[in-house]
Each structure stands twice: as C-alpha cells, then as structure tokens.
Amino acid sequence: MTPSSALLAPAAALDLDARAAFCVALARSAGEIAREGFAARAAAGPDAGIGMKGPQDFLTETDTAVERHIKARLAESFPADGFLGEETGGTVEGHVWVVDPIDGTANFARAIPHFCISIAFVADGEIEIGAIYNPALDELHFARRDHGATLNDRPIRVSRTSAYTAACVELGWSNRLPNATYLAVLSDLLERGANVRRAASGALGLAYVADGRSDGYAELHMNPWDCLAGLLLVREAGGRVGPFLALDGLAKGGGVLAAAPGIASGMSAATGIPLEP
Numbered sequence: 001m002t003p004s005s006a007l008l009a010p011a012a013a014l015d016l017d018a019r020a021a022f023c024v025a026l027a028r029s030a031g032e033i034a035r036e037g038f039a040a041r042a043a044a045g046p047d048a049g050i051g052m053k054g055p056q057d058f059l060t061e062t063d064t065a066v067e068r069h070i071k072a073r074l075a076e077s078f079p080a081d082g083f084l085g086e087e088t089g090g091t092v093e094g095h096v097w098v099v100d101p102i103d104g105t106a107n108f109a110r111a112i113p114h115f116c117i118s119i120a121f122v123a124d125g126e127i128e129i130g131a132i133y134n135p136a137l138d139e140l141h142f143a144r145r146d147h148g149a150t151l152n153d154r155p156i157r158v159s160r161t162s163a164y165t166a167a168c169v170e171l172g173w174s175n176r177l178p179n180a181t182y183l184a185v186l187s188d189l190l191e192r193g194a195n196v197r198r199a200a201s202g203a204l205g206l207a208y209v210a211d212g213r214s215d216g217y218a219e220l221h222m223n224p225w226d227c228l229a230g231l232l233l234v235r236e237a238g239g240r241v242g243p244f245l246a247l248d249g250l251a252k253g254g255g256v257l258a259a260a261p262g263i264a265s266g267m268s269a270a271t272g273i274p275l276e277p
C-alpha cells in the first residue's frame with residue numbers, strides 16, 4: 001500500500017490491534033527518557049535554566065528528546081501514518097498520531113512530579129487509541145475505542161458523584177483566552193459548590209476523571225495533543241465529553257469538557273461547552 005493511499009485507508013483496514021500494543025510499549029519507552037530528564041532537572045536545582053517558547057509556555061530538552069523518540073519509532077513501525085506533535089507540528093490529514101511529549105511542562109521545568117506523555121491515534125474522525133503515562137508514578141492510563149479504559153491494566157470507571165457540594169473538578173488555564181473568561185467559569189463552578197483545582201497538566205486532569213479520582217475537567221481552549229487521549233479515556237470509562245473533534249479541534253484546538261455523568265450538565269452550563277449525546 002503506497003503511503004498516500006495508506007493515509008486515506010479506512011480505520012477498518014488499519015491494524016488497530018498492532019497499533020494499540022505498540023502504543024503501550026512506546027509510552028513506556030518514552031517514559032524512560034522523561035524519567036531520566038526529570039532526575040537531571042531535579043538534580044540541577046531550582047536555578048537551572050528553563051526554556052521559554054513564549055509567556056507561560058515552557059520548553060525543556062526532554063520535551064524535544066521524547067518527541068524525537070516517539071516520532072522516530074512510529075515512522076519505523078507505521079511509516080504511512082501521519083504525525084502531529086506539540087514541538088515539531090505535522091499533519092491533520094488522514095489517520096494520525098497526536099503526541100504531547102511532556103504534558104505539564106511547567107511542572108516538569110520546576111521539578112514538580114506531575115507531568116505525563118500523551119499519545120493518541122485518530123482515524124476517520126474518531127479517537128481510536130489513547131495512552132497517558134506518568135513516569136514519576138509509573139501510572140499508564142490506556143484506552144481503545146469500544147474496548148474500555150484501564151490504569152496499569154486494571155479497568156477504570158468515572159466517579160458516581162452527582163452533588164456539586166461533594167464534587168472536586170479541575171479547570172485548566174492558559175493565556176490563550178482572557179483571564180476574565182476563566183474567572184467567570186471558575187466563579188460559576190465555585191457557586192455551584194464544587195472544589196476547583198488546577199494542576200497544570202490537562203492530560204493528567206482528564207486521566208483522573210477517567211479513573212474516578214476527579215469528577216470533571218474543563219478548559220476553554222486546549223490543543224489536540226493535550227486532550228485527545230484523555231477524552232477517549234473518559235468516554236471509555238463511562239464519562240461524558242464535549243464534541244472536540246466534531247468542532248475541528250484537530251486543526252484548531254478548542255474547548256474541552258469531560259465529566260462524571262452526575263455533574264456533566266452543570267459543567268456544560270458553567271463552561272458553555274456542549275456535551276456529546
């Protein structure tokens with residue numbers, strides 16, 4: 001199959017079993033690189049130089065090394081698949097791997113062990129495979145469409161929380177939108193009675209909704225590499241999510257909503273992000 005025709009191959013013609021198994025091993029091998037980079041950064045101390053791509057947008061040498069590793073291994077094993085990475089860009093055409101080499105870079109840069117590698121595979125407008133690996137805790141969240149979600153191979157489900165007075169949610173922030181917009185949503189969620197956190201890794205925020213440790217995650221604009229794996233995890237774990245890909249999120253990014261069913265409608269009203277049926 002030539003690369004161009006392979007890029008247009010329907011998902012049914014793709015070997016998703018092979019890609020799913022490869023994705024798990026790839027997340028763990030990339031995690032080794034991230035773990036070594038994190039140890040070096042922690043040893044260098046708080047005054048070590050931190051790269052900046054822009055205001056509040058950090059880049060470390062580990063981001064670059066991890067993305068290079070993932071991109072090279074995918075090119076070797078699935079040369080006809082597309083690639084879209086946070087640091088090197090890529091394509092949104094055909095079936096494509098979407099990768100954030102270090103999500104939570106602001107934490108990683110300051111030696112805070114709350115970061116992860118996020119890898120998703122998208123085909124025919126569907127998120128087919130998602131992996132989020134936190135090497136600091138050796139926690140691998142994994143999902144394949146219509147096959148459920150796991151944490152270190154154990155099945156996971158979203159929480160059964162339905163009362164906002166018992167809910168703990170996360171509201172992601174970036175400087176891509178006005179602070180007033182963020183504060184309005186934060187205020188709405190607080191007024192509903194929720195406890196609201198922000199831990200600076202959107203992918204882990206979504207993974208924790210999938211395994212029930214958090215009741216919801218929202219962010220008014222996320223890039224596709226930050227959220228696609230997590231959105232699949234939450235849906236496969238029985239949660240509600242917003243229509244990210246249907247609103248051209250792969251090309252433009254967009255609002256992200258993921259929640260336990262019992263509080264999903266309130267999160268949608270607070271953020272203005274609709275829920276998938």
Ligand code: LIP
Nearest residue numbers: 103104105172173174201202226
């Ligand atoms: C992060 C996102 C998070 C957002 C952070 C940051 P990065 O991605 O996962 O949702 O709130 O500001 O953008 O830059 O650490 O890969």
